[in-house]
Amino acid sequence: xxxxxxxxDQYDLFTQVESxxxxxxxxxxxxxxxxxxxxxxxxxxxxxxxxxxxxxxxxSSEEPTVKDLWVQEHRxxxxxxxxHTLRIDPPGRILDIxxxxxxxxxxxxxxxxxxxxxxxxxxxxxxxxxxxxxxMYAALDELLADNPPRFDLVSLxxxxxxxxxxxxxxxxxxxxxxxxxxILLLEVPNFYAHDSFELAHLACYTPHSLQAVLQQAGxxxxxxxxxxxxxxxxxxxxxxxLAQPLPADVPQPQPxxxxxxxxxxxxxxxxxQAVQKLFPRQAWLPLPNDEAD
Numbered sequence: 287x288x289x290x291x292x293x294x295d296q297y298d299l300f301t302q303v304e305s306x307x308x309x310x311x312x313x314x315x316x317x318x319x320x321x322x323x324x325x326x327x328x329x330x331x332x333x334x335x336x337x338x339x340x341x342x343x344x345x346s347s348e349e350p351t352v353k354d355l356w357v358q359e360h361r362x363x364x365x366x367x368x369x370h371t372l373r374i375d376p377p378g379r380i381l382d383i384x385x386x387x388x389x390x391x392x393x394x395x396x397x398x399x400x401x402x403x404x405x406x407x408x409x410x411x412x413x414x415x416x417x418x419x420x421x422m423y424a425a426l427d428e429l430l431a432d433n434p435p436r437f438d439l440v441s442l443x444x445x446x447x448x449x450x451x452x453x454x455x456x457x458x459x460x461x462x463x464x465x466x467x468x469i470l471l472l473e474v475p476n477f478y479a480h481d482s483f484e485l486a487h488l489a490c491y492t493p494h495s496l497q498a499v500l501q502q503a504g505x506x507x508x509x510x511x512x513x514x515x516x517x518x519x520x521x522x523x524x525x526x527x528l529a530q531p532l533p534a535d536v537p538q539p540q541p542x543x544x545x546x547x548x549x550x551x552x553x554x555x556x557x558x559q560a561v562q563k564l565f566p567r568q569a570w571l572p573l574p575n576d577e578a579d
Contacts, residue, residue, distance in 0.1 A: 319544030388415025456503030
């Protein structure tokens with residue numbers, strides 16, 4: 287077993303938990319500090335898991351739910367606001383990997399008049415997006431086999447934490463899909479505020495480790511944001527990053543070790559508990575039908 291970011295085979299057991307009735311073991315890389323599951327031991331590293339099982343376990347439904355659609359719509363508004371605030375040139379071609387219902391792509395298309403393409407392994411969600419007129423693929427390999435023109439923006443929103451080889455995926459995007467001046471958009475749960483330990487989460491990203499995985503894959507991070515939108519106005523549940531590919535001849539530095547991860551996790555969870563108790567309405571913004579997240 288090797289670290290998903292730095293490749294080290296040195297690790298300690300970090301915790302043992304249960305998610306959706308499945309026992310999980312998370313390890314900590316003793317070289318860079320990443321918290322991760324063993325891809326070899328996790329069923330979530332099998333592509334068939336996302337095609338056949340993931341939605342049923344997480345949402346008790348293969349079809350999009352009201353809550354899921356609401357979160358996707360408001361998340362899309364947040365990401366578009368970031369791009370507008372940074373005055374990013376409207377991207378002509380956009381690829382969303384893990385596109386779900388295509389909600390983000392539809393919002394991008396409306397906001398930027400872009401040509402949009404999605405990759406989504408879940409059949410029901412992919413069919414839903416196709417019904418909205420979005421060009422969708424079941425797997426990245428299928429898209430690559432079509433040899434598409436390069437994209438101006440590639441997004442992976444709440445996808446990276448599910449990948450057994452995040453550095454390899456991001457490197458493939460840089461080499462084969464993204465324009466030299468294109469933008470990579472990432473969003474992941476923040477390990478220091480989000481529950482994070484879930485059956486489908488192979489890695490738990492901190493601000494340090496998210497930037498490390500981008501550096502390892504050959505990117506320069508030019509925007510980094512901790513926030514809770516659309517679920518919380520007080521808790522920094524998520525990390526959003528924008529990055530651009532570095533020239534191929536730029537050396538990729540070895541990740542530095544993040545220290546005191548366990549202590550920072552404990553402090554973050556204690557802060558979350560206090561905020562939830564003192565300011566419950568701001569800590570968790572309402573969902574349709576007042577569902578809890």
